[in-house]
Amino acid sequence: FLLTSAVVIVGSMLVQTTNSLRVAVLGSGVAGSSAARALADRGVEVTVFEAGFGIGGRTSTRITRDDSRHQFDHGAQYIGTPKTDTFRECLESWKSDGFVKEWSGTFATADGLKINFEVGDDKKERWVGVPRMNSICGNLLHHKNIKVKTQTRAEASQNETGKGWHVRHGKTKEDLGTFDWLVASDRNSGAHHRSDLSSANVKEFTTGIRGIQSVKSLTAMVVFEKPLSLKMNGIQFTGKDAQYGSLGWVARDTSKPGRERKDGQECWVLQSHPDAAKQLLKGKYKVNEIREMAQEVLVSDFLKSIPHLNNGEDFEVPSIVSSVGHRWGAAFPIPPQEFLDKECELLASKQFVACGDYFGTLSGRIEGAYLSGRTAADEILQLN
Numbered sequence: 001f002l003l004t005s006a007v008v009i010v011g012s013m014l015v016q017t018t019n020s021l022r023v024a025v026l027g028s029g030v031a032g033s034s035a036a037r038a039l040a041d042r043g044v045e046v047t048v049f050e051a052g053f054g055i056g057g058r059t060s061t062r063i064t065r066d067d068s069r070h071q072f073d074h075g076a077q078y079i080g081t082p083k084t085d086t087f088r089e090c091l092e093s094w095k096s097d098g099f100v101k102e103w104s105g106t107f108a109t110a111d112g113l114k115i116n117f118e119v120g121d122d123k124k125e126r127w128v129g130v131p132r133m134n135s136i137c138g139n140l141l142h143h144k145n146i147k148v149k150t151q152t153r154a155e156a157s158q159n160e161t162g163k164g165w166h167v168r169h170g171k172t173k174e175d176l177g178t179f180d181w182l183v184a185s186d187r188n189s190g191a192h193h194r195s196d197l198s199s200a201n202v203k204e205f206t207t208g209i210r211g212i213q214s215v216k217s218l219t220a221m222v223v224f225e226k227p228l229s230l231k232m233n234g235i236q237f238t239g240k241d242a243q244y245g246s247l248g249w250v251a252r253d254t255s256k257p258g259r260e261r262k263d264g265q266e267c268w269v270l271q272s273h274p275d276a277a278k279q280l281l282k283g284k285y286k287v288n289e290i291r292e293m294a295q296e297v298l299v300s301d302f303l304k305s306i307p308h309l310n311n312g313e314d315f316e317v318p319s320i321v322s323s324v325g326h327r328w329g330a331a332f333p334i335p336p337q338e339f340l341d342k343e344c345e346l347l348a349s350k351q352f353v354a355c356g357d358y359f360g361t362l363s364g365r366i367e368g369a370y371l372s373g374r375t376a377a378d379e380i381l382q383l384n
Contacts, residue, residue: 068117294325
C-alpha cells in the first residue's frame with residue numbers, strides 16, 4: 001500500500017528578490033497546507049516538508065501499488081457542517097473549485113438491535129475531497145509559490161544570528177535551505193522521539209505539546225469482490241453492543257464522489273470505537289503486530305455484524321480480495337485548556353509559529369485545523 005496525493009510537486013520556478021519572504025512548513029496536513037496557501041497567495045515563497053510518502057495529514061488517502069489502484073480514506077471520513085462563517089465560506093470556494101463534493105446516500109447509527117436511519121431534518125451534511133480526501137491539501141498546495149518535498153523529515157535550527165532558520169534533511173543531513181520563518185503544523189515534530197525541533201530552541205512550544213494526549217484509532221481497509229447488499233453507505237456504532245464488537249464506524253468508500261469503480265469491486269473502511277482501540281492496544285507496541293491485529297479484529301467484527309445490520313436476513317458475503325490494518329495514533333487530540341484558548345502559538349522573537357488540529361475549540365476536526373493554519377499565516381503576514 002502507498003500513500004499518494006494529487007499535488008503537483010513543483011520545482012523552483014520563482015524569481016527571488018531581496019525583499020522576498022521565505023517560510024518553511026513542517027507537515028502537509030490541513031493546517032500546514034492552509035497556512036502555506038494563505039502565505040503563497042500573498043507572495044510568500046513557501047516550502048512544505050512532509051515526512052510521509054504523500055500529503056494530507058488526517059485527510060490522507062491510501063492507494064494500493066497494484067494495477068487495481070484500490071483507494072481508501074483511512075483517516076478523516078468527511079467534513080461535517082461548518083461551525084464558523086469563515087470555514088463555511090472556505091468550503092463554498094472548495095466546492096466551486098470542484099475538489100469538494102457532498103457525500104450523499106444512506107447513513108445510520110446502530111444502537112443495539114435498532115438501526116436508526118438519518119431522514120429528513122436529521123440528515124447531516126457530509127463533504128469529501130474529490131477524487132480523494134487528500135485532494136483538499138493537494139489543491140491548497142498547488143500554487144506557483146509553493147514547493148512540496150515529500151519523504152523528507154526535516155530538522156530545523158535557528159541561524160547563528162538568531163533570526164531565521166536553517167533546515168536540513170533528518171536522514172541524509174542534506175542542506176535544504178534557509179528560511180525567515182518556520183511553521184510547525186505537526187505536533188509530533190516536537191515529540192521526544194523526533195529530532196525535527198531538537199535544535200530549534202522552542203521549548204515554550206515543545207514542552208507544552210508533550211502534555212497533549214491522543215485518542216487512538218484502529219482502521220482496516222477491505223476490498224470485496226462484489227458490492228455488499230447493505231443499504232447503508234456509512235454506519236456509526238455506540239461501542240456498547242457486543243454484536244458489533246470493536247466497531248465504531250464503517251463506510252462504503254466507493255460510494256463517495258469520485259471513487260466509483262468499473263470492476264464492480266467495493267472498498268470499505270472500518271474504524272474502531274475509541275474504547276475498543278484502547279483495550280486492544282494495551283501492551284502492544286510493534287507496528288506490524290498492531291496492523292495485523294487491526295485487520296483481523298475489525299474485519300471479523302464487521303463480517304459478524306452484517307446479519308444484524310441487514311435486519312437479521314442472511315445473504316452471501318462476497319469474497320474479500322484484500323484487507324490491511326492501520327494504526328492511527330493521533331486520531332483525536334485531547335489538548336489542555338491552554339491550547340483550546342488559542343488558534344496557534346506564536347513565538348515572534350524566534351520567527352516561529354505552531355498550528356494544527358489540537359488548537360482552538362474545534363480541535364480534532366478538519367475545520368479546526370484549517371482555522372489554525374490560516375491564523376498562523378495571518379500572524380506571520382501581520383509582522384512582515
